[in-house]
Amino acid sequence: MKTxxxxxxxxxxxxxALILGGAVxxxxxxxxxxxxxxxxxxxxxxxxxxxxxxxxxxxxxYRVGRGPTGADRxxxxxxxxxxxxxxxxxxxxxxxxxxxxxIGIAWALQSFISTLALSKYLEGKGFDE
Amino acid sequence: MNSIAGLIFVAVGLTFDLLGCLGLVRLPDVYxxxxxxxxxxxxxxxxxLFGTFLVVGxxxxxxxxxxxxxxxxxxxxxxxxxxxRGAHRAGVRLWEGSVIDxxxxxxxxxx
Numbered sequence: 001m002k003t004x005x006x007x008x009x010x011x012x013x014x015x016x017a018l019i020l021g022g023a024v025x026x027x028x029x030x031x032x033x034x035x036x037x038x039x040x041x042x043x044x045x046x047x048x049x050x051x052x053x054x055x056x057x058x059x060x061x062y063r064v065g066r067g068p069t070g071a072d073r074x075x076x077x078x079x080x081x082x083x084x085x086x087x088x089x090x091x092x093x094x095x096x097x098x099x100x101x102x103i104g105i106a107w108a109l110q111s112f113i114s115t116l117a118l119s120k121y122l123e124g125k126g127f128d129e
Numbered sequence: 130m131n132s133i134a135g136l137i138f139v140a141v142g143l144t145f146d147l148l149g150c151l152g153l154v155r156l157p158d159v160y161x162x163x164x165x166x167x168x169x170x171x172x173x174x175x176x177x178l179f180g181t182f183l184v185v186g187x188x189x190x191x192x193x194x195x196x197x198x199x200x201x202x203x204x205x206x207x208x209x210x211x212x213x214r215g216a217h218r219a220g221v222r223l224w225e226g227s228v229i230d231x232x233x234x235x236x237x238x239x240x
């Protein structure tokens with residue numbers, strides 16, 4: 001039983017590492033989308049940045065769906081909110097449209113307030129104390 | 130030149146973001162996940178925003194990126210502290226391998 005559990009964990013670790021490495025390799029190999037219409041130096045790097053942030057967001061969403069307790073989900077939603085601010089910043093660089101960073105600021109504000117409200121809810125108290 | 134500096138900052142921030150999310154998936158406990166993910170992702174996003182400021186320059190978008198750095202640095206630790214306090218009060222168990230729990234000792238001392 002003990003060795004069986006150990007081999008299972010090793011197998012799971014290997015599958016996870018394979019999926020993550022495959023995703024990173026796919027990001028590097030995959031061609032850029034047609035979203036980028038701006039003449040920018042190092043566009044090949046900044047375009048693939050978007051894919052890597054989206055990969056990290058998918059990891060967060062795994063924790064949102066899987067998390068054993070409610071606190072796990074709240075942590076993952078908070079981290080997802082912070083990461084989408086970074087996504088908006090990279091979109092600002094890539095597309096050259098400055099209003100994406102406004103979306104980022106608004107998202108950070110809303111994410112902070114919603115996280116505070118959710119943690120108050122987790123604590124089991126009313127919102128007004 | 131500014132573009133290369135911004136590229137380096139964005140690459141460092143990306144590494145921190147990805148490793149923070151990996152910690153969010155891999156670690157065994159709410160508090161471990163919180164302490165891995167919050168610090169790493171806050172640092173990574175601030176680095177990405179600073180890289181944005183370096184690439185874009187002193188325009189409206191760059192100054193808004195600096196404001197966003199200040200805002201995230203102020204709010205993210207507060208949110209993490211609120212989540213961990215709420216989780217501890219809601220009775221979320223610590224991992225079996227945890228060594229110390231000072232907050233529970235403090236609460237026993239008060240009661």
